Amino acid sequence: MEQMPFRITGSMNQSAKPNVLIVGAGAVAHVAAHKCAENNDILGDICIASRKKAKCDAIIKSVHRKKSLKNKKGRLYARQVDAMNLSEMKRLIKSTRSSIVLNLGTAYINMAVLEACIRTKTVYLDTSAYEVPDRISDDPPWYANHEWRRKGRCKKAGITAILSIGFDPGVVNVYAEYAKKHYFDEIDTIDILDVNAGSHGRYFATNFDPEINLREFTGTNWQWIDRRWVARPVHTEKWTYNFPVVGKCAVYLNGHDELHSLYRFLNPKSVRFWMGFGDHYLNVFSVLYNTGMLSEKPVKTAEGVRAVPIKIIKAVLPEPASLAKTYAGLTCIGNLMKGWKNGKWKELFIYNICDHAKCYREVESQAISYTAGVPPVAAAILVAKGIWNPRTMVNVEELDPDPFLKQLSKMGLSTKVKIIPKSKHGKDGMPKAAADPKAKVQSRYPIAVPARTKK
Numbered sequence: 402m403e404q405m406p407f408r409i410t411g412s413m414n415q416s417a418k419p420n421v422l423i424v425g426a427g428a429v430a431h432v433a434a435h436k437c438a439e440n441n442d443i444l445g446d447i448c449i450a451s452r453k454k455a456k457c458d459a460i461i462k463s464v465h466r467k468k469s470l471k472n473k474k475g476r477l478y479a480r481q482v483d484a485m486n487l488s489e490m491k492r493l494i495k496s497t498r499s500s501i502v503l504n505l506g507t508a509y510i511n512m513a514v515l516e517a518c519i520r521t522k523t524v525y526l527d528t529s530a531y532e533v534p535d536r537i538s539d540d541p542p543w544y545a546n547h548e549w550r551r552k553g554r555c556k557k558a559g560i561t562a563i564l565s566i567g568f569d570p571g572v573v574n575v576y577a578e579y580a581k582k583h584y585f586d587e588i589d590t591i592d593i594l595d596v597n598a599g600s601h602g603r604y605f606a607t608n609f610d611p612e613i614n615l616r617e618f619t620g621t622n623w624q625w626i627d628r629r630w631v632a633r634p635v636h637t638e639k640w641t642y643n644f645p646v647v648g649k650c651a652v653y654l655n656g657h658d659e660l661h662s663l664y665r666f667l668n669p670k671s672v673r674f675w676m677g678f679g680d681h682y683l684n685v686f687s688v689l690y691n692t693g694m695l696s697e698k699p700v701k702t703a704e705g706v707r708a709v710p711i712k713i714i715k716a717v718l719p720e721p722a723s724l725a726k727t728y729a730g731l732t733c734i735g736n737l738m739k740g741w742k743n744g745k746w747k748e749l750f751i752y753n754i755c756d757h758a759k760c761y762r763e764v765e766s767q768a769i770s771y772t773a774g775v776p777p778v779a780a781a782i783l784v785a786k787g788i789w790n791p792r793t794m795v796n797v798e799e800l801d802p803d804p805f806l807k808q809l810s811k812m813g814l815s816t817k818v819k820i821i822p823k824s825k826h827g828k829d830g831m832p833k834a835a836a837d838p839k840a841k842v843q844s845r846y847p848i849a850v851p852a853r854t855k856k
Contacts (some may be wrong), residue, residue, distance in 0.1 A: 419446025419524075419785050424484050424500035424514055425506030426456035428608060428722040428766065429528065429567070432774025433505055434460045437765040438469040438477060440778065444787050448497045451506070454481040463765050471670040484647040491515035500524060501784060503777050507561075508532040508613055512547055515562065520556055524784055525656040528567030530658040532613065537697055538620030541630045542661040545805035550795065553585060556793035562724055563789070566780045566797045568772040569595055569734055570659035570755075572809070576736045576751045576792075576816070577667055584749060584818075588669045588740040592831065593659060596677030597769060598647040599730025599757045603719055605685045611715040613706035618686065619695045621712075622656040625672045626838040627662040634844030636683055638832050640675055644733045645819055646754050652677045658707050662796040669740075673835060683845075689714065693845055725767040728757035732768045737829065748821040752815055763813065772814060 420439050421444045423430050430449065437447045449457040457479035464470060464477060482493050484506055494502065496518060503528040504514045511531035518525035531547040533539070539546045546670050548564055555562045565571055575591050580586055597608065608616035622635045638654040643769075657674035664672050680684075689695050696710045735752025755768040764771065780797070783789040806816050821829075834840035 406732055411780075412578065418443065418780075419500035420445040420498050421445065421447050421781060422494060422497055422502045423449045424451070424482070424490075424502060424504050425508070426451035426453065426460060427505070428536060428720075428725075429774040430503075430505040430771035431463065431722055431766055432760075432766045432770050433462050433503055433778050434477075435464055435467065435469045435766075436775055436778040437503075437781070438464045438475075439471050439812075441470060441477075442472045442473050443782055444501070444778075446478075446497070448480055448493075448499065450480040450482040450484075450493055451598065452481065452483060454479050456813070457481075467764060467770075469764065477807055481548065485513045486733075487513055487517055487520075488749055488794045490514060490519055494518070494521045494523050494673040500779050503776065503781060504528075505774070507610055509534045510785075515548070515551060518562065519551065519558065519560055522558060522560055525560070525562040526566055526780055526784075528612075528773055528777055529565055529566060530570070530661065531661070532616065533698060537616050538623075538656075542665065544661050544796070550739040552794040559792040560794075561718070561784060561790060561792055562794040563784075563791075564794065564796050565658055565662070565799070567774075568778050569593060569657065570662075571776045571797055572753070572772070572814070573734065573736055574659050574663060574796065574798040575800075575802045575805055577663055577738065578798040578800075579734065579806060579816075580751055581667060582802060583741040584742060585747060588667055588671055588738060589671075590667050590739045590836075591663060591667070592737040593657070593674045593735075594642055594644070594652055594677075594737060595675065595732075595734045596642075596644060596647065596650040596652055597697050597730075597732045598677070598726055599732060599768065599790065601724040601728050601767070603724065605682070606724055607721065608724070608767065609721050611718045611774065612711050615686070615689070615695050615711060615714065616697065616813075617657065618655060619690060619697075620656065622654065622703045623660065624674070624835075625652065625660050625669070626672055626836065629838055631838045633842055634846070636678065637845050638835050639689060640831050640835070642675075642737075642829065643690055645750070645752060647731050647733045650677050650733075651679075654832075663734070663798060666796060666798050671836065678778055687846060721770060725757075725761045725765060725770070728761065728767040732772065734772065746826060748826050750819040750821065752817055752819070754817070755814065775812050775814050776809060778807060779812055782808055829845065
């Protein structure tokens with residue numbers, strides 16, 4: 402008689418374990434594999450699957466090298482899979498007897514892996530919104546174009562699907578819900594600030610998948626400002642913010658996944674995303690952008706070879722995982738939130754600080770990958786224990802934030818809350834144009850996406 406896989410129905414039977422399938426073998430999957438291994442007494446057998454099995458094998462060697470496997474008798478193994486192939490994904494889920502799938506591959510595979518989970522009635526978690534490979538920048542909200550269309554099927558089948566549970570998106574969404582639950586009666590604005598104050602020592606590199614990273618800044622830069630969608634030129638509105646621990650750093654207004662669910666579930670007047678960039682990064686990006694090297698459209702060389710420019714850039718840039726050994730410095734990611742509590746105006750910054758070198762010593766990773774790879778495993782543990790079990794599709798801010806942040810802290814990502822004194826309210830230096838949906842902003846690039854709005 403075939404053994405039935407573990408199903409999450411409530412509190413976990415301590416003798417049963419769900420088995421976890423990690424799809425993807427990049428830098429984020431590397432961290433997740435270590436964290437799953439550290440908690441395999443709860444999560445059971447762990448399979449890592451990717452198009453290139455050798456990359457999965459390398460992660461397994463790292464896990465054994467760092468002695469991360471808690472239950473030494475637990476199974477940790479690799480499989481090869483084309484995640485875009487629905488039949489292959491279904492067979493893999495069934496053959497590994499996995500009950501939780503962590504989709505940590507490129508955002509291009511999201512819908513295929515989600516569909517496989519729906520058809521096999523398996524828990525699904527990912528770390529970003531779906532992206533169409535040959536098109537950049539869907540109209541907002543992004544989730545409504547793809548993922549949310551399958552919510553009804555998840556609910557009908559009783560399948561738990563937790564969307565975008567990395568750090569940003571992911572933990573910052575939880576931060577917003579946590580602040581709403583404990584510090585605000587009504588939220589006015591959410592400004593997500595992400596700065597990497599570390600250095601990898603390379604001439605130019607991205608901290609996660611170069612193609613996905615660079616696509617973030619070549620599409621339409623959507624922001625939710627004064628309850629409407631506004632498109633702004635990328636890398637143009639600069640804000641020098643005084644971060645805890647790392648100090649003053651320049652961040653720029655950019656589009657990002659989490660805005661496309663937070664606007665709906667927390668109902669703020671405005672929600673914006675700011676990311677830190679140095680002048681060198683912006684100069685290199687400018688050359689690549691304005692010469693067409695970041696295009697997702699195929700071109701033909703004089704020799705008749707067809708190629709996609711942005712894929713060529715990805716091929717020549719360093720692998721994000723290769724940056725880890727020499728990375729030094731800190732990251733700071735958090736939410737500056739403003740609103741009302743008991744009729745009084747309140748401002749706070751809720752955040753995490755992560756150390757690149759410490760991450761490498763622990764799991765042979767850099768901090769960007771660490772902050773993205775730990776959260777989906779923390780979520781999987783809550784699912785396995787029956788603490789998070791919506792039995793439908795949700796964005797992570799729809800769930801109780803308290804047990805997640807507690808679990809996250811146990812696993813190496815602590816949360817800090819800085820209450821901003823009344824005397825400093827409104828004095829953070831944010832550009833005024835960022836709060837005005839009608840403001841005219843001149844792009845820093847000769848080629849720019851025209852500004853527009855969408856209600």
